[in-house]
Amino acid sequence: MAVPEKPAPLAAVESAKTSESGAQTLTVSVGPQHSGSGHMRLIIELDGDIIVDAAPDPGYVHRGIEKICEVRNIIKSIPVIERPAIIDSSNLNHAYIKAIEELQGVEPPPRGKYLRCLLNEMNRIMSHLYWLSIYGVFLGHTTMFMWPLGDRELFIDLAERLTGARITHSYIVPGGVRRDLPQGLAEEAAKRTEYFEKRLDEYDKIFFNNPLFTSRSKGVGVLPKNQAIALGCTGPTLRGSGVDADLRKDEPYAAYSELDFEVPTRNEGDSYSRAVIRMDEMRESCKLIRQIVKEIPPGPIRRKAPIVVPRGEAYSRVESARGECSFYMIGEGGDKPYRVRYITGSYRNMAAIPVLLIGGHMADMPTAWWSVDYWPVEADR
């Protein structure tokens, strides 16, 4: 009987080669067409279904924002600064404005600081919910795709009433914020966060305590503490490996020093712990939102700030949903900065992706990879 011809390789399979040990390995491209959310490619080498090598290949959504900032007036750069992570736009915006304010020596009034924190926390919840919905769909859990995206509207509506825009708010400006708290928003925010906290308990029941999820995520994609520190990881990825680093506590900015909240940490370093930390962070953010609308001081929301970047250097950073977002800004006295260095949480956590994947099964790749919440656009900038 004739031996059937070898089937043609799948389009995704790039090449087959033999490793030194004699085992045949396959190099597989995951992406770049929306391998998760946003365009990026993971080049994975497989021995059977075990990942022996993995390398991220970013750059498909690179916009050259650092160059754009050098040729634009500081105010005109605000919308483009927000674009890399539209689901977490105000945190990125905050870091940028903080760098300008550091150079100018301007400090926003207390009410402006509280309003910044309010939108930052709403954005943190919005971003974590978006992440969770993609995680649900990655693991084939359709309900966990629908629920978070639906509940995200609770906060999008609030943010729209506060800023006038659903996602890219451009709310934080040098010297303060653009708009004051609208009438009735404080009560509505308190009501919605209370409702949302009950929803989070339901998420726990249907997803986080569900063996379908726990059996696929516990012990998968382990990032040891020493590696997380050495690789420069940040945000929930770092806290999931047992480091209680959070810039809101370590280097309090805006009104965070006056607010009471916890920094959730877990020691396991696996995909499950990174996921649960984001759930706990959303609970903390709900508490923060209620505190902010209750304790917000009266007064002006914005101070006059010149449209100029004074000569000098500044390094500012905030805790965004994916970790530290930092701006290194050099001014030379004009209305444009001489150099803007923009480093985001996703960019820093990219170094952890190979560590999580190598040695694991290909079938565990989505669980391990998406637990980092790597947002390609935010990493490419």
Next chain:
Amino acid sequence: MSHSQTREDGLIRKIKEQFPNDVKEARVIRRSRPEIVVVPEKIREVALFLRDQLGFDHANGVSGVDYNREGRFEIVYHTSSLQNKEMRDLVLAVKESIPRTSPKVTSLTSVWPGVEYFERETFEMFGITFEGHPRLEKLFLTDNWDGPPPLRKEVRFPTD
């Protein structure tokens, strides 16, 4: 404020004592933002001292800056400490300056593995070679990019 300043001054003093000739400048630019300028030949020794003796275990980023009017590039390593909890707000900038005509420096991937991607980006965006880097290839630019390193100042932005 004064307490914070003492801490940063103490840190700078320790570095200067260890490397009296290799640290050319040291100053505190703002609260919890000290910076040192190191001669490029000794950057690895200084980095190892910072990591092993002073606890700077975490690399926050690497930035290239093109001072074309002065004919030099500056490479800035921002580093912080996670193991010392009371030092977590501190970000130390370690700077080195190299002539634009021979853009070559020592890679610090062996000191802080986290700088691997940042150095690759600085390589492609400024054309600065990092010697000892395990994989000095393009990161964000397309593989067939044949233009000049785009973040250099002589590259004009299309609408500028």
